[in-house]
Amino acid sequence: MTRMARPTLLITGLSGYVGQGLARHPALATWGGRVVGTYLNQPVSFPGLPTCRLDITDAQAVRDLWDDLHPAVVIHTAANFAQPAHLAASIVAGTQHVVTATAQHHARLIHLSSDVIFDGEHPPYAEDAPPAPLTPYAHAKAQAEVIVRAAGLADFVIVRTSLVTGLAPVDPRTRWVWDSVRQGRPITLFTDEYRCPVWVDDLAGALLELASLDSDFRGSVLHVAGPQRLSRHAFGVKLCTFAGLDPAAITADVVAASGLLRPRDCTLDIRLAQATLRTRLRSVDEGLLSAQSR
Template sequence: MICDASTTNPAAPRPAAMPIAQHEQSTLLITGLSGYVGQGLARHPALARFGRVVGTYFQHPVSLPGHATCRLDLTDAQAVDALWEAVQPTVVIHTAANFAQPASLTASIVAGTQHVVAAAAKHGARLVHLSSDVIFDGEHPPYAEDASPDPITPYAQAKAQAETLVRTSGLADWVMVRTSLVTGLAPVDPRTQWVWDSVRARRPITLFTDEYRCPVWVEDLAAALLELTQLDFRGVLNVAGPQRLSRYAFGVKLCAFAGLDPAAITAAVVANSGLVRPRDCTLDIRLAQRVLRTRLRSVDEGLLSAHNR
């Protein structure tokens, strides 16, 4: 475990005070700070309302102005416990997964979550655990919070195991956030960049017309996760966008926004691809819309807002 303190930029604007006073006394730990969601959390102005913030990474060092970052191998139980002893977090947002090393992906999700849960239980921290809509088989949408996981891919199986670890841990204070495709434009998320780069370079790109998701803007997801660190809510919560889109329709919208010709994208169906993928992971987000003050925007709303900037 290697921790580095970052320096605060005194010229940086401070966000308006949030109405939840507990932030000032809270120590927040974020796992997976170098990931796309982790970086979304790092950029969010609400982060400044916490008394102390520590972010962890594994392979890609990142900074967190005004706070500390630590290199941490979540599969190492002793390292995780040592970090908790040193930081004493009151709340944890657990987003980490090692996508850079496919052979280690399952261990980073399952063992990593097991160690995070054990440490959170030992120290009495609230856990906000990030899960995924792909834990479902995609044949019985829309999925509400009480839907049972039925994973059909190795990644989904690992995420479902992680959910079970959280549920059965005996941890007193937890919330499990199931989300969908995380998208953003500043910076551009990796999937969108792949679509744009492929179309610009005229590389073959195929997207499915019958694979449905509910893309969520990274700013909205980050805001929701930070809000949930302080809300008196426990259990599962679906946090995704309100707009159900096929991967093909989503790709077409992204190309139109960037002024690219979507005709370069080949439309296909999952059944003819030979791939094992859940077809429709639409999440029912009505509970989140009631519980959260964070507004979950559609893809169209986010693109329109970006276009008008």
């Protein structure tokens, strides 16, 4: 197999919510070659999409898989959320191994990052805003970006996104909100913690668009998030209202009163993505309205 004859798209973290969104997206069918996905703890199955287990913190395993597949493009979404003690290592060491192998094969890398690399005090954040991470997860994601930039990759895009949401299937955060309200469990959401939720279909479409070998966007950072800035509380209220649940069951609070260290406003400036991508980034309201009409 050669890259020119039948290019391979390799997706790490296929068992994650974004990975599964990529696997289900109609645009994947337009890829002109083979698609392979990896998982760590949860095997997944999609028609016509081969998968394999991969621990990205195992450098030799990563090298072996890349040598076997010779990927033309790698979409890197993997992180070990199932084992919190190993999350940072999966992000930092795992990204280092993925980046090294991708560079050796002269492949394009689409690296998924996060809005939480910012401190939340100077929104909205453009692509050239300096990271200022507050939490261990954020520090790991910021370090992973440094690794990508320093690797000497000829072709890469760092995609920063926000809260990823979806209804078919329901994303884990939405499921947690709905289950808490239905089961009468206490749930508190902050009125002063702002994010830009993005529909998983839109994020997956953007990632696949950037992965296309005829895409001209490369060697930089792109913010791909929703156009609607919402507090976590307002977002939870919208989700409950959509599901016919009483949003009054959600306790409203502020970050300062919680004693938690977390960025308050990670609003991303997405004008570059809106101007350069064919994929349309919908608001939360648009997505919910569309779901209601189906």
